[in-house]
Amino acid sequence: MSMRDKSRRRFLSGLGVAGAVAAAAGCDPRAPAARREVRQWDYTADVVVAGSGAAGTSAAIEARAAGAEVLMLERLPKTGGSSAMSGGVCYLGGGTPLQKALGFEDSIEAMRDFMLAAGALHPAKDKIELYCERSLEHFDWLVAHGVKYAQKFSESKELPFDGASLYYSGSELAAPWRDIARPAPRGHVPTTAGHTGGRTLMEALLPAAESAGVKTLHGVSAERLVREDDGRIVGLLAQEGDKTIAVRARRGVVLACGGFIQNREMLKRYASELYDCSVPWASAGDMGIGIRMGMGVGAAAIRMHQGFAILPLYPPERTIHGIVVNRAAQRFLPEDSYYAYAGHETAYNQHGVAYLVTDADSSYDDGDFRMPLLAEAASVAGLEQAGGFAEGALQQTVEFYNRHAERSVDPLWHKHPKWVTPLAKPPFRLYDLSVRSAFCPAHTFGGLETTVRAEVLDAGGERIPGLYAAGRTSAGMPNAPYIASGVSIGDCSFFGRQAGIHAAKEEVAA
Amino acid sequence: MNQAHRVHTACSPAALLVLLLALVSHTHAAEPAPSPAKPFAERLAAADVVNGRVVFGRCRTCHYPDKGAGHQNGPSLWNVWGRQAGTQEGFAYYSQALKDSRLVWSPEILDAWLADPRGFIPGNMMMSLGVPDPQARADLIAYLMQFREQ
Numbered sequence: 216m217s218m219r220d221k222s223r224r225r226f227l228s229g230l231g232v233a234g235a236v237a238a239a240a241g242c243d244p245r246a247p248a249a250r251r252e253v254r255q256w257d258y259t260a261d262v263v264v265a266g267s268g269a270a271g272t273s274a275a276i277e278a279r280a281a282g283a284e285v286l287m288l289e290r291l292p293k294t295g296g297s298s299a300m301s302g303g304v305c306y307l308g309g310g311t312p313l314q315k316a317l318g319f320e321d322s323i324e325a326m327r328d329f330m331l332a333a334g335a336l337h338p339a340k341d342k343i344e345l346y347c348e349r350s351l352e353h354f355d356w357l358v359a360h361g362v363k364y365a366q367k368f369s370e371s372k373e374l375p376f377d378g379a380s381l382y383y384s385g386s387e388l389a390a391p392w393r394d395i396a397r398p399a400p401r402g403h404v405p406t407t408a409g410h411t412g413g414r415t416l417m418e419a420l421l422p423a424a425e426s427a428g429v430k431t432l433h434g435v436s437a438e439r440l441v442r443e444d445d446g447r448i449v450g451l452l453a454q455e456g457d458k459t460i461a462v463r464a465r466r467g468v469v470l471a472c473g474g475f476i477q478n479r480e481m482l483k484r485y486a487s488e489l490y491d492c493s494v495p496w497a498s499a500g501d502m503g504i505g506i507r508m509g510m511g512v513g514a515a516a517i518r519m520h521q522g523f524a525i526l527p528l529y530p531p532e533r534t535i536h537g538i539v540v541n542r543a544a545q546r547f548l549p550e551d552s553y554y555a556y557a558g559h560e561t562a563y564n565q566h567g568v569a570y571l572v573t574d575a576d577s578s579y580d581d582g583d584f585r586m587p588l589l590a591e592a593a594s595v596a597g598l599e600q601a602g603g604f605a606e607g608a609l610q611q612t613v614e615f616y617n618r619h620a621e622r623s624v625d626p627l628w629h630k631h632p633k634w635v636t637p638l639a640k641p642p643f644r645l646y647d648l649s650v651r652s653a654f655c656p657a658h659t660f661g662g663l664e665t666t667v668r669a670e671v672l673d674a675g676g677e678r679i680p681g682l683y684a685a686g687r688t689s690a691g692m693p694n695a696p697y698i699a700s701g702v703s704i705g706d707c708s709f710f711g712r713q714a715g716i717h718a719a720k721e722e723v724a725a
Numbered sequence: 726m727n728q729a730h731r732v733h734t735a736c737s738p739a740a741l742l743v744l745l746l747a748l749v750s751h752t753h754a755a756e757p758a759p760s761p762a763k764p765f766a767e768r769l770a771a772a773d774v775v776n777g778r779v780v781f782g783r784c785r786t787c788h789y790p791d792k793g794a795g796h797q798n799g800p801s802l803w804n805v806w807g808r809q810a811g812t813q814e815g816f817a818y819y820s821q822a823l824k825d826s827r828l829v830w831s832p833e834i835l836d837a838w839l840a841d842p843r844g845f846i847p848g849n850m851m852m853s854l855g856v857p858d859p860q861a862r863a864d865l866i867a868y869l870m871q872f873r874e875q
Contacts, residue, residue, distance in 0.1 A: 292820075292843075293850045300786045300798055300852065410797050477854060494782035498852040499843075584778060584791070654782050 239436075239502040242481040244510035247442040248452055256450065256463040260286035260430070262718045263451060263464040264471060265437035265505060268296025269704050270686025270711035271471035272420045274669075275429040276360065277715030283466060285429045285715075288453055290436030290472075290500055295417040297473055297497040297658075297687075298704060302374045303412025304384055305708060306701030308401040309347060311354045313381055317368045321399035323347045328396035330702070333386055335521065335694035342692050345667050346709055353709050354403070361419030365406035372551075373530045374700065378406045385699020389552040390629030402701045416704070435460070440468065440508050440682070448512065448681035449724045467681050467718030469669070471711060474659035474687030475503025476522070485519040485661060488562045492524045492650045492657035501659075505688035509663040512682065513673045519661030521695035523703075524558035526648050526655055527585055528571065535634045537573035538616055539648065541565045544599070544608035546616070549628040559696035562650050562657075569648040570602065572613065575640040585654035586646040598643045613638055658687070660703070665689045669714035681721060683714040762859035765836045769863045777868025780861045784853070790872035799851065804873045805830045822848035832866045839865065 261283035264271045272294075275287045289296075308314065308326035327347040331338060346353075358364070369379035384402025386392050405415040425431070434455065441450040441461065450463040475481040476495040481503045483490050495501075510516055528534055528550060535551050547569075548560050561569040571586060572595075573579075579586060590601035599609035617639065619625060623632040647653055663684040664672045671682040671689075685691070686707035693703045762768065781790070787799030795801055800816040811824035826846050828834055838845045839862050842855045856862040 291852055292848055293852060409795060414798055493779050494785070496783075496786055498786075499854045500852070587775070587778075652779055654779075654785070656782070656786075 239504060240478060240480060242478065242484050242503070243507065245439045245504070245508045246511045247440040247448075247508075250441055250443045250449055253441055253450070253452075253461045255461065257460040258286055258432075259463040259465065260284045261464070261466045261723075262286075262469060262715065263462050263467075264288065264469040264715075265451065265508075266296055266471035266473060266500070266686070266688070267294035267421070267431065268471065268473060268686060269298035269416065269420065269707035270688070270714070271296065271469065272417065272424050273708045273711030274469045274471055274683070274685055274715035274718070275424045276420065276427055277712045278469075278719040279424070279427045279429050279715075281716060281719035283719035286462065287424070287429055287431045288435045288437050288462070289431065289433050290454075290504075291498065292434055294421055294431060294433065295414070297501055298707060299414050299417040300498050301413035301704060302404065302410060302700055303407070303414070303416035304374065304402045304404050304701030304704060305353075305357065305416075306384065306401050306699055306705040307350050307354045307403045308399055309350045311351060311403065313354070313364050313366065313403060314399060314401075316366050317381055319368075319381075319399050320397075321401070322397070323350065325397040325399060326350065326401060329387060329392055329398075330692070330698065332395045333392045333698035334696060335518075338694050339690070339692055341667050342706070342710065346692060346705065349709065353705070353712075356712070357419075357708065360423040362405050362416060363419070364403055367406070368400065371530070372532060373527070374402075374410060374412065375404060376409060378408060380404050380406050384553075384701050386553040386556055387699070388631065389556075390549050390631070402699065413704070420708075437470075437472065437504065437508065440512050442512055443724065446680060447724055448679060451508070464681065465723045466721040467683055469711075469714045469718055470505035470509060470663065470671070470682070470684040470688045471686045471707075471714070472505030472688050473497065473501040474522070474662065475501060475506060476658050477501045478503045482659075485516075486522055486659055488520060488567075489522045489524060489657045489659065491567050492558075492562060492655045493652065494654060494656040496525075496656035496658045501687070505684065506662050509671055509679075509682070509684060509688070512679055514671045514679055514682070514684075515664040515674045516662060516690070517664045518690045518694060519659075521661050522657055522659040523555045523693070523695070523697035524562035524650060524655055524657045525555045526558040526561055526569070526650070526653055527554045528557055529554065531579070533577050534571065534573060534579060535630075536577035536636050536638075537571050538612070538638065540570050540572060540609065540612060542568050544604045544612050546612060546627055549625065549630040551630050551634045553697070553699060555697035557648070558650070558655060558657075561648060562655070563695065567650040571646040571648055572598065572609070572638065573644045573646070574638040575642055576636075577638065578644045579646065586648060587652055588644060589647045590645040591642050593641045593643075595638070595643055598645050602645045658703075660687065660690065660693045660695060660697075662687060662689045662691075665691070665710070667710075667713065668717040669710050670717065681724060683718050685711040685714040765833055765863065768860055769832060769867060771860070772863045772867035774864065774868045774871065776861065777864035777866070780856060780865040781868050784865075790869055792872070802869060802872060806870065806873055807831070818850065820848060820850040822846050823850070832870060835866050835869070836862055
């Protein structure tokens with residue numbers, strides 16, 4: 216950027232959010248407006264929530280329940296955010312009524328041990344522990360706010376399509392995690408036909424917010440925070456069409472505007488492993504605006520490179536009998552792990568390149584839209600040559616795998632015996648799992664650093680008074696590798712609630 | 726792509742007006758506006774359906790074009806060509822704006838729509854940034870044109 220551009224940008228930003236700075240793209244922090252620059256407030260509420268997905272809506276419901284006047288802003292014409300486009304799975308356990316009714320034992324400890332072990336090194340331990348301890352209460356809260364679960368379990372490894380509400384949504388049954396923590400199905404999906412669990416979830420929470428008295432403005436985009444001289448956040452400036460409006464928050468602002476998977480500049484800068492993933496999995500709102508508003512007032516943004524990258528090896532589950540290899544024809548994971556684990560290992564640890572090798576009994580149907588077929592051959596040697604692997608490398612991998620698979624054993628990665636069978640029946644096929652050309656949905660997990668009360672922290676670990684964040688605007692429980700469907704929505708809804716509860720308790724700003 | 730595979734559909738005067746307005750409006754694209762587009766017919770003739778499959782991936786948060794996959798968050802995109810927008814049975818989530826548009830889906834209309842979904846029909850409920858790159862858009866459309874009754 217030239218000096219002239221910089222000074223022009225400063226000039227424009229001095230005028231509010233109109234013009235160039237209103238564009239959602241870009242990755243600069245959003246400088247706050249000073250309280251004294253705001254001549255008049257267009258709206259006033261105790262708690263102002265930016266974003267209307269699971270995090271924002273849960274925050275709004277709880278703040279309202281605590282007696283606060285709540286205003287929720289949604290920049291798109293439609294509420295629900297990316298949550299409404301998700302699977303709607305909430306990761307819950309420790310013996311929820313649904314788990315019990317369906318005959319599954321679980322404990323808070325098993326859930327916690329799995330969540331701490333299966334994801335990133337050094338995860339947000341305090342958040343995970345609190346979430347697990349409060350999981351039963353959170354289940355009750357969701358049900359009390361209209362979320363309906365069917366008493367039906369699904370054996371499917373993929374989000375159930377048949378209205379079932381409980382399934383193993385992650386890597387619980389895969390090695391090594393099945394030996395670290397007793398597995399239990401913890402994916403709780405609002406009962407629905409097809410892949411519309413997220414919409415169904417938000418069709419419960421949004422009306423619950425409305426009937427509680429939460430006011431919502433559509434097509435109003437939060438753009439900059441308003442800060443008092445003493446550092447307290449007292450409101451925000453938002454864009455309503457071509458008009459800039461000032462919104463006062465007497466007690467607190469909750470940033471719940473999603474992540475940044477739709478913002479290519481931010482991805483390149485902060486999460487380059489996700490940049491090449493072929494499918495941004497989010498609504499149009501995930502532009503990182505909330506994160507940049509927080510950065511503009513000095514908030515710490517952490518784990519920014521983390522996110523999920525999904526390579527949906529299954530369904531069908533017969534493909535799990537195949538083997539995933541890298542450029543050197545080496546296996547690098549148990550193929551029965553959660554499909555976001557396969558995506559993670561490929562995107563982050565294999566430079567985005569991987570392959571699936573199958574035989575006649577383990578291949579996809581012809582024309583499957585997800586994984587391009589690269590080669591087909593009557594022998595593994597032929598497939599190796601067609602795929603351009605070093606001579607002998609793939610043959611050695613398959614020979615080693617098959618030798619043990621005769622006894623249903625996988626000594627390298629401990630794939631569950633039920634998926635371990637020799638790759639013996641031609642034709643052999645090679646599928647492209649590279650994150651650029653396979654169907655590889657991705658989403659960001661990095662964001663503003665928050666406490667378990669969803670208070671936003673600055674780089675020195677101090678609170679930024681009056682500022683809260685939740686969902687993918689914050690760096691919450693979900694990390695990389697992603698361990699199970701439902702951890703993100705669980706985090707959004709639970710820590711969104713904490714944001715609402717605690718923002719409503721702030722003293723009124725002068 | 727073979728011209729014989731092109732689908733020609735009727736286009737109402739209202740839809741044409743919307744199309745013309747859309748073509749002169751600016752986009753809200755996430756990435757910098759690409760260089761001026763070649764005419765759609767030229768882009769479609771040069772379309773790469775293999776890339777179209779990849780580009781279409783982002784639409785699968787809500788839409789499946791595969792026969793029998795049905796409506797999900799968004800309406801099914803199986804065999805949409807020549808159908809009036811906002812009229813599929815069994816999908817209860819159309820915006821009034823789309824229903825009032827009287828658009829009939831043709832490759833050309835889809836090209837304009839995906840260039841700027843929010844600007845093309847203000848108030849519609851497709852929560853997508855569209856496909857700003859003109860050739861990628863044509864690739865996607867060529868891919869989607871395969872999903873129809875022969």
